[in-house]
Amino acid sequence: MTDCLFCKIIAGDIPSSKVYEDEQIYVFKDIYPKAEVHILVVPKIHIKSLDELNGEHQDLIAKMTLKLPELARSQGLDTGFRTIINTGPGGGQEVDHLHMHILGGKNLPGFK
Numbered sequence: 152m153t154d155c156l157f158c159k160i161i162a163g164d165i166p167s168s169k170v171y172e173d174e175q176i177y178v179f180k181d182i183y184p185k186a187e188v189h190i191l192v193v194p195k196i197h198i199k200s201l202d203e204l205n206g207e208h209q210d211l212i213a214k215m216t217l218k219l220p221e222l223a224r225s226q227g228l229d230t231g232f233r234t235i236i237n238t239g240p241g242g243g244q245e246v247d248h249l250h251m252h253i254l255g256g257k258n259l260p261g262f263k
């Protein structure tokens with residue numbers, strides 16, 4: 152039994168608004184969207200953060216990254232999108248399961 156919030160979402164134990172799923176990744180809407188479109192791309196296996204990646208994850212990370220433009224377009228982001236990966240407390244990571252944010256559309260926040 153895992154204590155990880157995103158593992159529970161992937162398992163369907165906590166409801167989520169699913170956008171896409173395949174054998175390796177799960178994509179869902181952020182519950183507190185910071186822009187008109189805000190989705191999260193997560194690996195189905197539990198990896199805490201970028202800090203825990205090793206060579207065995209190379210194909211998985213490549214696959215996730217290559218999928219980002221298609222996922223953004225599926226949400227209507229035809230002119231571009233923002234990708235964010237927060238790592239560790241110093242990077243503002245709140246959920247300790249690696250995730251890529253895709254943001255875009257109206258109300259896209261700036262960096263300050």
Ligand code: 5GP
Nearest residue numbers: 167179180181182183184237243244245246
């Ligand atoms: P982090 O700050 O770790 O990079 O991002 C975590 C994200 O997960 C936040 O944007 C937050 O709104 C989102 N989040 C937290 N709890 C839940 C939840 O229960 N469901 C969904 N869909 N998103 C969540």
Ligand code: ZN
Nearest residue numbers: 155158197248
């Ligand atoms: Zn997890």
